[in-house]
Amino acid sequence: MPASFSRTDQGARLTRWLVTLPPALFLVVFFLIPALIMAAASFREPGEFGGLAPLAERGFSLDAYRFVFDDVIYAWILAKSFAVAGLTTLLCLVLAYPLAVLIVRSPKRRRDLLVLLVILPFASNFLIRIYAWMIILGPLDLLYSPVAVIAGMVYVHLPFMILPLYTNLEKHDPALLEAAQDLGAGGWARFWRVTWPLSLPGVLSGSALVFIPVLGMFAVPELLGGTGDRLIGNLIKEQFLDNRDWPLGAALSLLLTLAVLAVAGISSALTRNRGQT
Amino acid sequence: MRLALLVLLLALAAPGRADDTLHLYIWNNYISAETAARFEAWCGCRLKQDYYSDNEEMLAKLEAGAAGYDLLVPTGNAVHTLIRKRELLPLDGQRLPHLGNVAAAFAAPWYDPGLRHAVPYATTVTLLGFNATKLAERGLPTDTWALVFEPEHLKKLKGKVTVLNSQRELMAAALRYLGHPVNDTDPDHWRAARDLIVRAKPYWATFSNSTYIKDLAIGNIWVAHGYSNDMFRAREDARAARRPFAIGFAIPKEGAVLAVDNFVIHKSARRPDLAHRFIDFMLQGENAADVSNLIGAGNPNRAALPHIRPEVAGEPAIFPPPEALGRLEMLRDLEPKQRRLMSRLWTEIKVK
Amino acid sequence: MRRGVWLWAAGLATYAFLYVPLAVVVLFSFNDSELNASWVGFTTRWYGKLLGNPDMLQAAANSLLIAIASSTIATVLGTMAGISLHRWQPPLLPFLVLTPVAMPEILLGVSLLLFFRQVLDLTLGLFSILAAHITFSIGFVAIIVRARLAGMDEDIFEAARDLGATPWRTFTRVTFPLIVPGIVAGFLMSFTLSIDDFVITFFVAGVGVTTLPLQIYSMIKVAVTPEVNAISTLLMALTLTLIALALRFAPETLRKSA
Numbered sequence: 010m011p012a013s014f015s016r017t018d019q020g021a022r023l024t025r026w027l028v029t030l031p032p033a034l035f036l037v038v039f040f041l042i043p044a045l046i047m048a049a050a051s052f053r054e055p056g057e058f059g060g061l062a063p064l065a066e067r068g069f070s071l072d073a074y075r076f077v078f079d080d081v082i083y084a085w086i087l088a089k090s091f092a093v094a095g096l097t098t099l100l101c102l103v104l105a106y107p108l109a110v111l112i113v114r115s116p117k118r119r120r121d122l123l124v125l126l127v128i129l130p131f132a133s134n135f136l137i138r139i140y141a142w143m144i145i146l147g148p149l150d151l152l153y154s155p156v157a158v159i160a161g162m163v164y165v166h167l168p169f170m171i172l173p174l175y176t177n178l179e180k181h182d183p184a185l186l187e188a189a190q191d192l193g194a195g196g197w198a199r200f201w202r203v204t205w206p207l208s209l210p211g212v213l214s215g216s217a218l219v220f221i222p223v224l225g226m227f228a229v230p231e232l233l234g235g236t237g238d239r240l241i242g243n244l245i246k247e248q249f250l251d252n253r254d255w256p257l258g259a260a261l262s263l264l265l266t267l268a269v270l271a272v273a274g275i276s277s278a279l280t281r282n283r284g285q286t
Numbered sequence: 287m288r289l290a291l292l293v294l295l296l297a298l299a300a301p302g303r304a305d306d307t308l309h310l311y312i313w314n315n316y317i318s319a320e321t322a323a324r325f326e327a328w329c330g331c332r333l334k335q336d337y338y339s340d341n342e343e344m345l346a347k348l349e350a351g352a353a354g355y356d357l358l359v360p361t362g363n364a365v366h367t368l369i370r371k372r373e374l375l376p377l378d379g380q381r382l383p384h385l386g387n388v389a390a391a392f393a394a395p396w397y398d399p400g401l402r403h404a405v406p407y408a409t410t411v412t413l414l415g416f417n418a419t420k421l422a423e424r425g426l427p428t429d430t431w432a433l434v435f436e437p438e439h440l441k442k443l444k445g446k447v448t449v450l451n452s453q454r455e456l457m458a459a460a461l462r463y464l465g466h467p468v469n470d471t472d473p474d475h476w477r478a479a480r481d482l483i484v485r486a487k488p489y490w491a492t493f494s495n496s497t498y499i500k501d502l503a504i505g506n507i508w509v510a511h512g513y514s515n516d517m518f519r520a521r522e523d524a525r526a527a528r529r530p531f532a533i534g535f536a537i538p539k540e541g542a543v544l545a546v547d548n549f550v551i552h553k554s555a556r557r558p559d560l561a562h563r564f565i566d567f568m569l570q571g572e573n574a575a576d577v578s579n580l581i582g583a584g585n586p587n588r589a590a591l592p593h594i595r596p597e598v599a600g601e602p603a604i605f606p607p608p609e610a611l612g613r614l615e616m617l618r619d620l621e622p623k624q625r626r627l628m629s630r631l632w633t634e635i636k637v638k
Numbered sequence: 639m640r641r642g643v644w645l646w647a648a649g650l651a652t653y654a655f656l657y658v659p660l661a662v663v664v665l666f667s668f669n670d671s672e673l674n675a676s677w678v679g680f681t682t683r684w685y686g687k688l689l690g691n692p693d694m695l696q697a698a699a700n701s702l703l704i705a706i707a708s709s710t711i712a713t714v715l716g717t718m719a720g721i722s723l724h725r726w727q728p729p730l731l732p733f734l735v736l737t738p739v740a741m742p743e744i745l746l747g748v749s750l751l752l753f754f755r756q757v758l759d760l761t762l763g764l765f766s767i768l769a770a771h772i773t774f775s776i777g778f779v780a781i782i783v784r785a786r787l788a789g790m791d792e793d794i795f796e797a798a799r800d801l802g803a804t805p806w807r808t809f810t811r812v813t814f815p816l817i818v819p820g821i822v823a824g825f826l827m828s829f830t831l832s833i834d835d836f837v838i839t840f841f842v843a844g845v846g847v848t849t850l851p852l853q854i855y856s857m858i859k860v861a862v863t864p865e866v867n868a869i870s871t872l873l874m875a876l877t878l879t880l881i882a883l884a885l886r887f888a889p890e891t892l893r894k895s896a
Contacts, residue, residue, distance in 0.1 A: 024805065029728050032719035032776055036734040039773045040746070043753035047745075050752050055622035058371050059349040061756060062622075076626060082634050104652050111649035125885065130656045132877040134834045136854050137870040141659030143858070144666065148676075153492070167656065217740075225742020228836065232858060236451075236493050236636045242744050244633065249748060249841065250346050252629045254622070262748050269742060314860075347844070349755075496860075 044266075051259035059253025073260035083244070087264065090240040094223040097162040098170075098216045104163070105170040105215065110204075113178045124175065131168040138165050139232050146233070157233040162223050169222075170215040177211025178204075210280050217276040221269050241265055306331040308560040311355040313547065314339055314496070315519075316408065318580040321573060329563055339495050340452060348373065356555035357564060361545045363619045365404045366397035368550065374403045375551040381562040384569035384589070392546060392586035396616070404548035405565050408515075408577045409584030411614060412455050412543040413603055415498075415517035417508040419531035420446075431463040431538045433509055435482055440489035446508040448501065451493035453632040454617055455543060456483060459511065462541040468615045471624055480631045484638050493636075499523075502533060513545075514603050518582025535603050537610055544606075544614035546586065578604070660874070667867030684868040694869065697853040701833050704764065704849065708771035709828035715772070716779025716828070717821050721813075723780060724787040739777035746774060747841030754842060762844025770842045771832045778831060779824035786820030787813075826884035830877050 051074070054067040077083045112123045130138070142161050146152040181204065189199045227242030241261065248258030310317075314337045322333050336355070338344040341364045348368075360368060368374050379385060388406055398404045416428055424442045426433060433439050434447055449456055458468035460479035466472075491507060498510035503523035510517070517535035524533045549568065551561045567573055575593035578585045584604050585594065599605055606614065620628065667685075671678035688694055719735050722728060738746055750770050754760045794816075798808045836851040843852060850873060857866045 020805065025722070025726050025728075028718045029722040029726065029731060032715040032722070032780070033728075033731055033734060035715055036738070036773065036776065039750070039753075039769050040734065040738050042757075043749035044745075046752050046757060047749040050756065055626065057622060058367050059345065059622075072623075076630070080630060080634075082630065082637065086633075086637065104655065107645055107648035108652040111645055114645075125882075126653065127656070128881060128885075129878060130660055132830070132881045133660055133874040134836070134851055134854070134870070134877070136836055136851055136858065137663060137874065138659065140854075140858055140862075140866060140870065141663045143862075144662055145659055164655070164659065167652075221740065222742055225744040227744060228855075237638075239633075239636060242742070245744055245748060247629070249751060251340075251342050252625060253342075253346050253349050254626055254629065255752065257626060257629075258748065259752065262745055265742065266745055269745075273740060 047259050048263055051256055051263050053256050053259075055254050055256050059255070061255050073256040076257060077260055077264070083261070086239065086244060087241050087268070090224055090242070091268075093158065093162065093240060094220045096159060097166060097223045098219045100159070100163045101167050101170040101219050102212065102216065104167060105174055109171055109174040109178050112175055113181075120179075124172075127168055127171050127175075135165050136228065139229055142233060152233065153235040153238075155234070155238055158230050158238050161229040161233040162226065165226075165229065166219040166223060169218040173215040173218060174208065174211045177208050177214075181207050213276050213280045217273060220272055220276075224269060224272075225265060306557075306560075308333050308357065308557055308564055309355050309555075310335045310357045310359070310564075311344065312337060312357075312359040315581060316359060316547070316577070316583075318576055320580070321568075321576045324573070325564060325567055328567060329560065331560055333564075342452075342454075354554065354556065355552050356557050356561045358550050358552055359407060359547050360404075360550060361547050361617070362395060362397040363617050365548050365550060367619050369398060369403055373553055375553050375555060375558055376402050377405070377551065377565075378562060381559075382566050382569065384566050387569050387571065387574070387587050387589040389586050389588040395546065396618075398548075404550050405569065406546050406548050406586035407568065407574075408547050408581075409586055410545050410547070411514045411537055411584070411603060411606065412450070412459070412512070412545070413514055413517070413535055413537045415502055415510045415512055415520060415533060415535040417502065417505065417531050418534040420508045428534060429536050429539050431459055431540050433538075434490075434511055435460065435463055435486045437485070437489065440486060443509055444489045445491050446506075447490045447510070448492055448494045448498045448507050449490055449511040451495045453628055456493075456511070456635075457628065457631075458543050458615075458617060459538075462538075465540075468541075468543055469618045471620070473627060476628065476631055480635055483635050487635070487638075503527070503529070505529060505531060514584070515582040518598070518601070518604065522582075537603050537606060537613070539613070541613040541615065544611075544616050546616065663867050664871045664874070667864055667871045669864050669867075672863050684864040685872075687865055688868050688872070691865075693848070694853060697848040697850050700764070700847060701850040704767055704771060705829050705832040708768050708832045709775060709825050711768075712772045712775035712828045713779050713821060713825040716776040716824055717783050717817070719776055719780035720783025720787065720820075720824075721817075724784045735777050735780045737777075738774045739781070743774075743835075743837035744841075746770070747838040750838070751841045762842055763847045766842040766844065767839055767847065767849070770838050771828075771835060774835075774838065775828035775831055778827050779821075782824040782827065783817055783820045786817050790816055823884045826880050830880045830884075833873070834877060 050061055052069045052071065053064070054062040054070050054072060056062045108127070112120055112127075115123060139161050142157065142164060143152060146157050146160070151157055185203050185207075186199055189203050194202065225242050226240065227246045230238050230240050230243055231246075242265075245258050245261045245265065248254045248261065252258075308331060310333060312335055317335070322335075326333055338347070341361050344358065344360060345364055345367065358368075365374075382405070385401065385405065388401065392406045392409075393401060395401075395404075395406070414428070414431070414433060416433070418428070421428055426439055426442060433443075434449060440447065449459075457476065457479050460482050461468055461470050461475060464475065464478055464482065466475050466479075470476075494501075494510075496516075498507060498512050499516045499520045500523075501507040502510045502517070503520040505524075510520075514535060517533070521533040521535070524531070549565045551558055551565075555561055569587065569589075571587070571589035572593050574585060574587035574590035577583045578590065578594045578598050582598060582601075582604060584606075585591070591599065602610060666677070668680050668682060669677055670681040670683075719731065723731060723735065747770070750766070750773070751762075754762060754766050760766060794812060795808060798812045803811065834851060835849075836855065839849055839852060840855070843849065848856075850869070854866060854869060854873075857863075857869075
């Protein structure tokens with residue numbers, strides 16, 4: 010920005026406030042404060058009929074957390090949710106990678122079409138995508154099983170893995186691969202030594218885009234899974250909409266939030282190490 | 287931008303609340319279409335129904351701030367909770383001339399003595415429905431909870447049994463089978479009930495609150511833990527479809543849960559006048575009889591009895607005789623910490 | 639070339655994996671069978687049934703109203719956020735704007751439920767859904783607008799200022815016209831997100847106000863008939879059109895912000 014006079018300086022600062030404040034304020038009110046409320050609610054007692062007990066009456070308490078850590082079942086479900094998220098991410102990677110490579114190797118004109126074809130299924134409501142699997146797996150007798158849950162999770166999140174991978178692979182310099190070939194590297198070696206390491210930032214951001222939402226999902230296990238296939242998202246939903254136990258629900262939500270922040274932190278640290286996409 | 291604001295204002299003002307509409311939040315299938323139509327014709331107004339399938343679901347939604355319902359149909363324990371939360375409008379006896387039709391046995395319930403807030407509408411018993419033909423073939427008993435809890439019986443029924451997907455109901459059945467009251471709050475008894483359920487679970491097909499009706503009537507399922515009115519419907523459906531088997535249902539000898547569902551008026555009702563008219567309409571004999579004749583529910587209204595079909599009125603699982611009544615209990619709401627423990631046990635049941 | 643064939647096969651298999659289930663949904667919306675277990679015959683009566691279903695029409699009306707209102711407001715706020723992120727990078731704004739996009743939706747839904755009920759004692763309904771939708775859409779619009787700005791040549795602004803334009807004129811005559819495609823793409827994206835949102839709406843809708851996804855959800859849970867397929871097909875057609883339009887307006891921008 011060029012040198013400015015003092016009037017323009019004041020004007021610039023005013024502009025900066027006028028433009029930044031409205032969205033910031035909106036998000037503070039409707040995102041930040043609710044998040045803090047949720048954290049605070051986990052330290053409250055449950056109300057007699059549900060909800061939260063009045064602060065004046067019962068004050069703060071660690072009961073919800075004591076209850077969570079008191080029994081291994083909640084840790085077990087959280088671990089299971091991580092496992093499902095991990096497996097889904099892996100499967101998405103395996104399915105997405107060849108497709109992304111295929112798109113990159115195609116002639117430039119066709120690439121846009123191929124990318125569009127990837128995005129279009131994403132245009133359907135995710136409930137519809139789950140419902141599609143209910144139709145397919147029903148007759149196969151695989152409905153309400155862990156297989157169904159994984160299939161649903163992978164299906165819903167696959168485009169999130171394809172796009173970042175593709176965006177990354179597109180930027181690779183074909184000269185590198187040619188050089189590797191000239192140096193005598195076979196097909197697999199070229200992939201493993203050149204393509205894969207370069208694609209890691211894309212792999213990482215795609216993985217984060219799959220792992221994190223899967224951790225919080227409840228609709229897929231609820232519609233496609235059996236009674237034993239519930240994940241942490243289902244537990245949280247139950248506390249609010251079935252059990253009326255808001256402190257416990259808030260405590261579980263806070264733990265999920267910490268888990269997500271940890272994953273996001275690790276992912277972005279790894280990405281920064283290798284240089285951004 | 288202006289257009290968007292206009293649209294926004296219209297949206298906020300719009301939601302079609304026609305003035306002459308009565309909003310009912312009720313169990314699925316609890317008022318027959320015929321009855322609803324008769325009421326609409328009689329009062330010259332519209333009846334709009336929203337459904338829930340579990341008292342807990344209804345209470346949770348109300349906790350989340352549901353408003354705009356005139357009438358709810360909660361079970362006794364939920365009525366008690368709503369009264370304590372001061373969410374109900376006291377009833378105006380002047381506007382309910384037919385209130386005297388309520389049978390003496392139901393006129394002073396524990397949850398609302400004096401019927402100041404609630405008017406009993408229908409009763410159901412949570413019991414076992416079964417494919418009588420298949421069970422007879424296998425020499426299985428039909429009058430005990432052991433049918434769903436004991437492996438020696440379950441072995442012959444693997445994959446053909448469903449139980450209710452309701453914490454309180456399933457635990458209540460297990461507690462009764464173990465000889466405890468349904469409202470027992472002893473954590474050790476609860477854990478014993480949980481273990482009983484977990485032991486039986488591998489033989490069960492699934493937990494179901496509503497699909498069991500169809501499955502039983504078609505023959506996919508041979509034993510179902512469910513509500514007496516649903517079993518009644520399954521039996522009628524099977525007969526109508528001329529199935530090669532008969533559906534039966536009976537109250538287990540160890541005891542069971544009795545539910546009394548009541549009309550109550552929510553304090554945020556927009557048309558309490560229409561609500562009162564509706565309740566009085568449903569208190570009249572012929573109208574009250576509908577819920578028994580068409581749905582197979584028990585009836586707390588003595589003016590309805592002459593209008594009820596003999597095969598329904600004579601069905602002991604729907605209109606239990608006095609000695610059976612002694613074995614029936616109504617569920618009471620739990621304290622918050624107890625609810626928490628039960629929900630954890632329920633999670634363990636589901637996950638193990 | 640053997641590896642080439644394997645790659646093609648894998649790629650095609652993945653495309654098939656993506657499309658076959660949706661094709662099944664569309665196909666079975668024309669199935670003349672209430673149980674929808676196997677194909678019986680061709681009919682369009684489910685679409686007729688849909689259009690005659692008052693709950694469905696109300697849900698569709700609600701969804702459209704909420705989508706228009708929320709994406710308008712979100713686009714305005716999101717554009718401002720995008721400009722601010724690009725020009726001034728104020729502290730905390732990236733966190734505020736991007737976290738709602740990255741977090742699992744259930745956390746947003748739950749915290750808004752707590753906020754509306756506990757702090758505002760608000761009855762859940764249209765307003766709560768509106769606020770929730772705006773909250774998660776702002777981030778998407780901001781990302782798109784920021785990407786668009788990042789792709790522009792800074793020299794243009796220099797040139798405008800050298801020619802004597804005030805900051806306001808620079809904005810209205812230079813900046814704004816250039817980012818309009820991004821703004822439109824952002825609007826279309828938030829519209830799509832709002833129409834399709836399930837999880838967050840599920841928690842803050844309360845009773846009495848349904849949207850199309852909520853309606854579909856209760857249909858799936860209560861009784862599955864081809865009506866569900868029909869509404870799904872219509873919804874797919876709508877969002878497909880919107881995404882195609884969004885891509886038409888700003889293909890580069892959307893690609894860069896992915």
